[in-house]
Amino acid sequence: MHQDWFTTLAQYGYRLTGSRKAVVEIISSSTQALTPIEIYERARKVNDEIGLVSVYRTLEKLEELKLIQRVHQPAGCQAFMVASREHQHLLLCSQCGEIRFFEGDDLGSLIHTIAKKTGFEINDHWLQLFGVCQKCKTGQEAGA
Amino acid sequence: MHQDWFTTLAQYGYRLTGSRKAVVEIISSSTQALTPIEIYERARKVNDEIGLVSVYRTLEKLEELKLIQRVHQPAGCQAFMVASREHQHLLLCSQCGEIRFFEGDDLGSLIHTIAKKTGFEINDHWLQLFGVCQKCKTGQEAGA
DNA sequence: CTCTTATTGAAAACTATTTTCAATTATAGG
DNA sequence: CCTATAATTGAAAATAGTTTTCAATAAGAG
Numbered sequence: 001m002h003q004d005w006f007t008t009l010a011q012y013g014y015r016l017t018g019s020r021k022a023v024v025e026i027i028s029s030s031t032q033a034l035t036p037i038e039i040y041e042r043a044r045k046v047n048d049e050i051g052l053v054s055v056y057r058t059l060e061k062l063e064e065l066k067l068i069q070r071v072h073q074p075a076g077c078q079a080f081m082v083a084s085r086e087h088q089h090l091l092l093c094s095q096c097g098e099i100r101f102f103e104g105d106d107l108g109s110l111i112h113t114i115a116k117k118t119g120f121e122i123n124d125h126w127l128q129l130f131g132v133c134q135k136c137k138t139g140q141e142a143g144a
Numbered sequence: 145m146h147q148d149w150f151t152t153l154a155q156y157g158y159r160l161t162g163s164r165k166a167v168v169e170i171i172s173s174s175t176q177a178l179t180p181i182e183i184y185e186r187a188r189k190v191n192d193e194i195g196l197v198s199v200y201r202t203l204e205k206l207e208e209l210k211l212i213q214r215v216h217q218p219a220g221c222q223a224f225m226v227a228s229r230e231h232q233h234l235l236l237c238s239q240c241g242e243i244r245f246f247e248g249d250d251l252g253s254l255i256h257t258i259a260k261k262t263g264f265e266i267n268d269h270w271l272q273l274f275g276v277c278q279k280c281k282t283g284q285e286a287g288a
Numbered sequence: 289c290t291c292t293t294a295t296t297g298a299a300a301a302c303t304a305t306t307t308t309c310a311a312t313t314a315t316a317g318g
Numbered sequence: 319c320c321t322a323t324a325a326t327t328g329a330a331a332a333t334a335g336t337t338t339t340c341a342a343t344a345a346g347a348g
Contacts, residue, residue, distance in 0.1 A: 051328040119278035134263035
């Protein structure tokens with residue numbers, strides 16, 4: 001997957017630098033949302049030259065290109081992960097942070113009803129499910 | 145409505161001060177989510193002694209008592225508004241920020257399906273609708 | 289009315305993020 | 319392969335948002 005991201009970055013005229021590669025590899029392979037600091041710390045383990053600023057700057061670009069998304073959680077909204085595709089939403093484990101995509105929500109008739117009742121023209125929705133993943137239920141910790 | 149909030153605050157042993165009254169009146173009567181600074185600015189117009197710190201501290205308590213909730217929006221997650229009741233969700237106007245409550249989402253079968261498919265025990269969900277309110281559609285600005 | 293203790297505002301501290309800037313480096317074109 | 323150039327870098331400074339500290343004040347119980 002991260003190869004595609006490199007291609008997209010190149011298509012938009014962005015250079016492929018060590019810092020960017022590190023950030024891309026870390027986020028694109030994570031099953032949990034990661035904060036800038038978490039990404040920075042992981043990147044440092046591979047290359048201890050990388051700066052936190054570059055993490056922020058890379059995140060900004062990846063978000064612009066819609067390759068990643070900010071994840072809103074009760075504990076905060078600083079973490080990022082791979083972007084959902086159209087019609088995909090997130091299911092989050094409240095214990096270990098493991099995230100899965102799902103689709104198939106059928107909000108059409110609800111949206112229609114609410115639109116009629118309120119006079120709003122409804123054009124987007126956010127849906128997120130929270131729970132406990134199988135690993136956490138059975139007592140194990142998920143891998144970081 | 146804000147009378148109920150004063151009662152709740154008193155029940156929990158909180159004193160009813162001018163700063164708290166101002167914050168409570170402002171939030172409890174707003175149809176838009178307000179940031180701490182916005183609340184502070186409005187409160188200042190009535191009482192120019194109030195400090196921003198007290199706004200933060202009051203918000204903290206109102207959130208603890210579940211009288212208000214933080215509202216997550218594309219532009220940020222610092223704003224607060226009256227808490228949703230059980231099963232209520234938000235419909236937001238992307239243009240003027242006007243917010244309505246709605247209920248009646250029927251996610252039971254979706255949640256069941258996803259739980260089965262993923263092994264998660266799903267115990268909560270966030271749903272928000274976005275759109276353009278009637279006033280904004282017809283070109284007017286909503287009242288602040 | 290008085291006493292106690294919660295609450296206050298201001299300033300300082302802290303955290304998260306963005307900007308500035310000179311040095312470096314990816315990459316297009318020779 | 320070189321070279322030129324403009325994008326990118328990391329560090330430091332700046333900014334924004336929030337929390338803590340602290341002495342002064344004031345709510346409200348008795």
